[in-house]
């Protein structure tokens with residue numbers, strides 16, 4: 220049962236707002252996006268202002284259909300074609316040579332463009348009706364916790380939006396995996412909803428870009444700034460399950476139920492059975508709840524470093540980083 224509080228008419232109105240250069244937040248299977256007409260530089264500039272996003276951080280362009288890829292890139296390589304057929308619609312972003320329809324501001328001046336086809340009926344209809352590619356970063360303020368519900372979006376960005384489509388909670392729960400295909404070999408820039416293992420099953424070895432160093436002069440390692448996805452409450456990462464809370468108002472974020480619940484002011488368990496798909500779907504919502512619980516600190520226990528656990532650990536590390 221979907222909890223959609225929207226209808227086709229509302230999606231049509233949102234699409235018209237996008238065509239007029241407005242900002243519309245919409246659901247995708249990963250997280251909510253803050254959308255603007257990707258072919259309209261002025262509309263895209265509003266995204267950077269609304270999010271307080273540095274102009275050096277490029278934005279992903281969303282298509283309704285993989286068949287539209289040639290409208291935003293100059294070259295679809297065999298690997299890009301294979302990945303598109305394997306993972307679209309879905310949580311994979313490919314970095315490809317940028318086509319002339321996409322103004323430089325979208326890609327922070329880079330000669331490339333990040334593209335994906337989201338797997339969500341509302342996103343698909345919205346992009347179809349807007350009849351153009353839609354630029355959309357995650358709909359949070361820069362560096363803050365990503366939004367997986369419409370309430371998360373309005374909590375951070377309400378005054379900047381011309382509209383929001385509420386499609387209920389996002390199914391996947393972390394952002395798309397970003398793969399750079401602009402060089403000689405595929406390179407994974409950001410872990411996300413498609414795992415490294417899944418990618419390698421399709422295209423063979425995929426190198427992982429590590430660290431927070433710039434990929435090139437023009438851009439920082441995209442989506443890879445040290446501090447990101449951050450709650451206001453300090454967050455501490457631990458490698459072993461904590462035996463007891465470190466202080467009186469501590470919250471615990473844990474994959475599975477802890478051995479003891481004594482003394483914790485709040486506990487968020489992501490999956491009773493340790494299922495990483497379920498844990499990923501609830502991850503950002505649990506962080507939002509912990510951050511809203513007026514705690515002195517959040518203690519988070521790392522995930523198994525496999526499959527979606529890699530994407531979750533990556534976000535925890537960045538949420539816990541101090542600068």
Ligand code: TXA
Nearest residue numbers: 249251252277278279331332333356357394395441442
């Ligand atoms: O799942 C997602 O990808 C969500 C939904 C809304 O689609 N979007 C999202 O966007 O996570 P954002 O802006 O929060 O993160 C996009 C990341 C950025 O860190 C950006 O640097 C990288 O993708 N990216 C975008 N275009 C790029 C490009 N041309 N070259 C390298 N990296 C790029």
Ligand code: MG
Nearest residue numbers: 356357365394
């Ligand atoms: Mg983001």
